[in-house]
Amino acid sequence: MSRLVIVVEKASDWGSYYPSADVVTAMDYLREPVGGDDERTHVINLCRSYKYLGTGYYVSLLAEARGHKVIPSVRTVNDLRRRSLxxxxxxxxxxxxxxxxxxxxxxxxxxxxxxxxxxxxxxxxxxxxxxxxxxxxxxxxxxxxxxxxxxxxxxxxxxxxxxxxxxQEDAFAATLEKFSRKIWRRPRARKQYRYDIAMLVDPNEAMPPSNKKALKHFIEAGKHLGIEVDPINKNDYQRLAEYDGLFIRETTASDNHTYRFAHRAEREGMVVMDDPTSILRCTNKIFLNDLMVSRKLATPKTEILYRDDIRRLRDLPERLGLPIVLKIPDGSFSRGVVKVETPEALEKAAVDLFSHSALLIAQEYLYTEFDWRIGVLNHEPLYACQYFMSRGHWQIYNHGAKGTAKSGGFRTVPVREAPSDVVKLALKATQTIGDGLYGVDLKQVGERPVVIEVNDNPSIDAGVEDAYLGEDLYLRIMQEFLRRLELKRLGIQP
Known part of the structure; x- marks a missing residue:
């Protein structure tokens, strides 16, 4: 169990509430002996002021120095003074x-x-x-x-x-009780685990990165290594302080809660997969294209279109030929991607997509029966899949008119059986992103592989990506978490 400490500046500040052994004065907390207690301690700092170098400020400062989880943190205290935020x-x-x-x-x-x-x-x-x-x-x-x-x-x-x-005292008492019960006193058998990882999921997501069976495999793999993998959702933002790591298994975007979770976890010194930098780099296809081109990695012929540049749009077929593939920068699972076969269709599709983004990506159309997906973890190939185009469609996912999405077949092979130049190009592509968990999509046209995109938070579904490695796939990912957690404990940056 974790220990809860509610710090008040003066004992009289708690006079309207029932006495509690959890409540201590600021001076008593500051005078506590340091060290000698491995119990997790969570501190709610209710001092009258958090003025710089004042009593309340020192409560938060020393709580962090002692390894206690405190609200507000010193960072929050400092941010509250910055009106620009x-x-x-x-x-x-x-x-x-x-x-x-x-x-x-x-x-x-x-x-x-x-x-x-x-x-x-x-x-x-x-x-x-x-x-x-x-x-x-x-x-x-x-x-x-x-x-x-x-x-x-x-x-x-x-x-x-x-x-x-x-x-107001009644309202505060009710929320304090609710907060402390939900955040700090949630009963968990922590002592049997070395580490705790929060796994961010959305139970209602139509096309999640991992199906329910895969999520269970991650939990079981964690248990095998002494790690508790605890599913959380977007309403559990404040619970992050409980954990040692964050594993995102929900479709990421730089403008929603998944990025805020990753950013907060990184600030807390947690092991995060995938980290906010990877999310920013992978979720925008324009950034990715510039990154790949600047590193001289093979990609389809690509141009960036601007909403107000009509001439560039009309001249596009001369430069890329037809058909052309148009993409919004932040689409996922084949959404926001259109193939056009005539100049008229190009202009019509561009008008529609420009309503979502000021910039679009236009690429030459490369026909292949399947795309390669190479899973990469910490600069090492993890799995290799062939994703076949949906029946009667030019993409892997066919988003039907009724809102349902159908996908083509797949074939999962040992990494050693994937073309070596495909695997090498995938590894080069992720070198420019980071050391997290990625899925690199590539096409092989003849003998020439090209990078389509690099995905953070890649799909790992039971029965698909694990078809060759089985449970070992989940174990390898959890082993990487364990490696990074152990390095953090030793004070070494992973």
């Missing part, structure tokens, strides 16, 4: 606040709300409160908004427990 990463702020205010309050130019562990008394603004809490994980804070032409955040301020009125 207030306008970042808040989705649809103007729409959310404008729709929240009743008709009679539309002339309001300022507004504030209290947020307790990511929760607020205003149900309509709950998503906004959670989003701000994800950015600034602080137990108790006031968010102040102001409007000139549009709404913006004027301030994010920590609030002292001693300033709350009776109703």
């Amino acid at each position: 207030y306008g970042l990463q808040i989705d649809d702020l103007n729409d959310k606040l404008a729709s929240f205010l009743p008709a009679g309050g539309r002339d309001t130019t300022d507004f504030g709300m209290l947020v307790y562990f990511g929760e607020t008394a205003h149900p309509d603004l709950q998503d906004l409160a959670r989003q701000i809490f994800d950015i600034f994980p602080c137990p108790l804070m006031r968010i102040e908004f102001e409007r000139e032409r549009v709404w913006q955040i004027a301030a994010v301020k920590p609030v002292g427990l001693h300033t709350l009125d009776d109703a």
Whole structure:
């Protein structure tokens, strides 16, 4: 079990609540002897202020020095002082606040709300409160908004427990109990495992990177190595501090929660697969194309199209020939990819895709019966698959009109049986990305292999990618986690 410590500046700050052995004063916490306790300790710092070099600041600072998981962290405390951060990463702020205010309050130019562990008394603004809490994980804070032409955040301020009125104290007590029970006191048999890894999944995802059977294999492989692999979802952002590593098994994007999870985990010093840098590099095909070309790696003939450059679009068939493949930069599983066979179809498809992105990728069409997928882990080939085109379609995935996706067949072979030049090119492609887990898609036209793209967070489905290695595939991935975790424990950067 982990130990919970609630730190208050003065004993009187807890006077409205039931006495608890978990509650200590700041001075008592700061005077605790250092070392000698291997128990996981989680600290909720409720000091009146986190002013630089003040008591509250030192509680968070020394908690981190002692290896305790603390909220707020020193990073959060510092971020709260930087007003330049207030306008970042808040989705649809103007729409959310404008729709929240009743008709009679539309002339309001300022507004504030209290947020307790990511929760607020205003149900309509709950998503906004959670989003701000994800950015600034602080137990108790006031968010102040102001409007000139549009709404913006004027301030994010920590609030002292001693300033709350009776109703606010009740609300805080309820959220504290909920937070501490869910985050810190979740009963888990930790002692039988050396490490704990959070596996981020979306149970409702239509085309997840791993099917349910594969997820079970990852869990079993972890147990075999003394690692607990614990499935979590996007609502468990604040639980990351519990874990030693993060394994993302949900389709990634640089503009959604998967990237925020990876970025937060990396900041916490966790082993992350895949890391935020890999997500950024792999999820944008324009970046990938420039990266491959700059490293002189073989790719299909490719051009970048710009929304306002009509002449370049019309001249494209002369340079690439027809058919042409158009892609949006961040599509996945063959979505946002169109093959056009005439100039008229090219212009029509471009108009549609430009509504999603200011830039598009245009590539020469290379016909092959299948694509190679080479799995790569830490610069070593892991598996080799042939993905065949969907029946009657030119892509592996055929997204039907009814929203269903059908895929072609596959053939999984030992890496040694894949063409050596295909495997070598895949390894060269991942050298430019990082040392994580990748799936490199390649086509082999005659004797010439070309890189189509490099995927972070590649598909690993039971019965497909593991068809040759079986359970050993999952074991190898978990062994790489273990290797990196052991290096972290020794203070060595993996």
